[in-house]
Amino acid sequence: MRIILPKLSPSLLAISAALLVTAQIGAGGSVPSQIPQALLSPFTPLPSSFQADARPALVELGRMLYYDPRLSRDRTISCNSCHALDQYGVDHQPVSTGVGGQHGDRNSPTVYNAAPQVAQFWDGRARDLEDQATAPILNPIEMAMPSDHVVVDVLRAIPAYVEAFQRAFPGSPDPVSFPNVAKALGAFERGLVTPSRWDDFLRGEASALTDAEKAGFLKFVTLGCSKCHEGTLIGGTSFRKLGVYKKFPDSRDIGRFKITHNADDKMFFKVPTLRNIAMTAPYLHNGTIATLEQTVVTMGKYQLDKKLKDEDVALIIAWLKSLTGNIPADYIRQPALP
Secondary structure, eight states, X not given: OOXXXXXXXXXXXXXXXXXXXXXXXXXXXXXXXXXXXXXXXXXXXOOSOOOSOOOHHHHHHHHHHHHOGGGSTTSOOOHHHHSBGGGTTBOSSSSOBOGXXXXXXXXXXXXXXXXXXSSBSTXXXXXSXXXXXXXXXXXXXXXXXXXXXXXXXXXHTSHHHHHHHHHHSTTOSSOSOHHHHHHHHHHHHTTOOOOOXXXXXXXXXXXXXXXXXXXXXXXXHHHTGGGTXXXXXXXXXXXXXXXXXXXXSOOSSOBTHHHHOOGXXXXXXXXXXXXXXXXXXXXXXXXXXXXXXXXXXXXXXXXXXOOOOHHHHHHHHHHHHTTOOOOOTTTTOOOOOO
């Protein structure tokens, strides 16, 4: 007798394929060299750049501004101070230190692979890199410049900067301007891309991942982590509530509600990209979790309502480490400042 199975939706097919492969692994079988395409379809490899405008003069100006502490009130803090490019774009502090030793209340997210995210900052208050880039310069507890006019005055007082702005914005009647500072920083940051072995795997190189890493990806999908973390960045595309199944123990920071004043946005934060996650501790919006292991356990408890097994955590972390990319050493070289 022939059995006719019901037609499954793409999502159910993906889940079915994942469960089948996971069952094979659990029964002592080997991980297939090719993971079912239905599971990989929500993920795409990184492009070589997110550049909207790759003019060398504009990018070079942005590189100088990124490293220049003279954009802070006491000339001690640069963009790179809190987003160190040789440290995967973070400073490894729970919260960063600004002018005068002041501290904010949120962890500094990585600037790598940030350009295509749904918005910038944990609460999404900046629509894009250009909107985000100059906000810390004027933030009173970060770089603390008193106004955009003061920033422009500082730059106009440095002849080599005036020339650099003229090269970056040829034909502009007023090249040294605060909006142009944002454009230059954004142009530089759009080139901060870190391709990894995961991208090689997505492009068809099956041997780019180990069996343990492939098994970790399958665990990641079947447990439900990919409901929030998917796409090219494996995150960064949505805002989700922290504490879906249980109230998150630290709810002093109520997330997007501070911006939208919409009660439905309480405890909603931007889902972070998981690229380079093994290199960007500490974790969460407030930097309160020191290790990746504890972060995975915590997400299982509060976001998935699951107590993850130690072996599952280990497999997931094995895969997460495959997302560690290559820092573009030449691109992030520290320039000679004017």
